[in-house]
Amino acid sequence: MALRRFSSCCRSLLRDSSCSGILSALSQPGWIGSRLGAKRHLLSEDAIRLQDFQRRKLAVAHLIAGSDGNFIELLAHKLQSNRLILQDELKLLLHLCQSVEDMMIARDAIYRYHAENSNRAHGEFRFGPLFMRLCYELGLEKMAADVLTDKEMRGFFSDTTSFNIAIDMLFMKGYHEDALEVLRSMRSQRVPFNKDTLMLVSGVCYKLNTAESHMICTSLIEEAQAKGQFILRHAYCFAVALALRRNDIEKAQLLFSQIMSTDGRLCQNLKVLLLAMSGATDDAIMLLSAATVSKTPSFVRKPEFSQEVLDLVHLQTEDGAQMAKAEQVASQLERAGQVTRHTLDDMLCHTPTNKAKPVQVMEQRRLSKRTLKPLQSTLLSE
16 A cells, blocks of 8 residues: 555656746756766766756655655565565656665666566666666666676666666776676667767777777777768767777778868867877978967967877977977977867866757657557656
């Protein structure tokens, strides 16, 4: 009875007039930043949607506050009693987890639910992204990797989003080998790669910096090209940087030539590095020199180059005829404030900003695309 009351409470969320006020109060900029701190991840909030998920969690917690019993304890008892886990109960559980202990119960619940429903479609609702966002929020990247790669859970995480979120958090914590294992599991389950997946994999391979990771990175990009898939510039940049680290200049040149727009700071630094490492030091110096005489207006940001890149150009021209010119150009860039202490790695592994979206009235979808029946709740939708 208690579990049914909690489930019906969730379904009433859309009808509760106080819900919109809570969500509005929690939508202030910087709220999520205070929880996560300054992290170096690759996916933007637009892709992870953690802020939106946390707002929903708080709205659910507000509406069930004061209800009889503790829902998580009640569900844990239900698991111990080997009783059936219902879809609405699992939805509610994944919106109430606040601790590692709660997540242990949630993990057991998704295993039970998948075992009970593995032979039939789970419907339109996807639990995977919710579980991964919880792991992201609570810093449980190892749990995320273990569940995604567990053969018992094959079919439960059938969406690209779950794998992307997991790879991103593993990258953020430096668990690049685990991220590659998640990728292999994703591949073996035939979960499709999207543009974010390719960018994440390129970043992971770049960090691993092995012959195998170089082969994986270039193979996946070539495969995506053959299929006509869109490839993010950032993915190409990771692949170029990795090829340069592996001293595969020819591959780096080929990959760089496929970048549509190379005007950005990262691409310009990669271009100088590529020219210097391929022996075209005259061209590298010419590119740097052109940046010092840029006629862009004062309010437009001028090209910046990493001290690391300038040092490599200097090294390549040492004891040569171009050494004096390279030093002169580097000094000019320094005086103009166009030299940054950020390394190439800093530029590659940056935290992306969200894309600006126009303010508009959001129209909720009321019918299921699959069954054409009314949806019970949009608050707990993926």
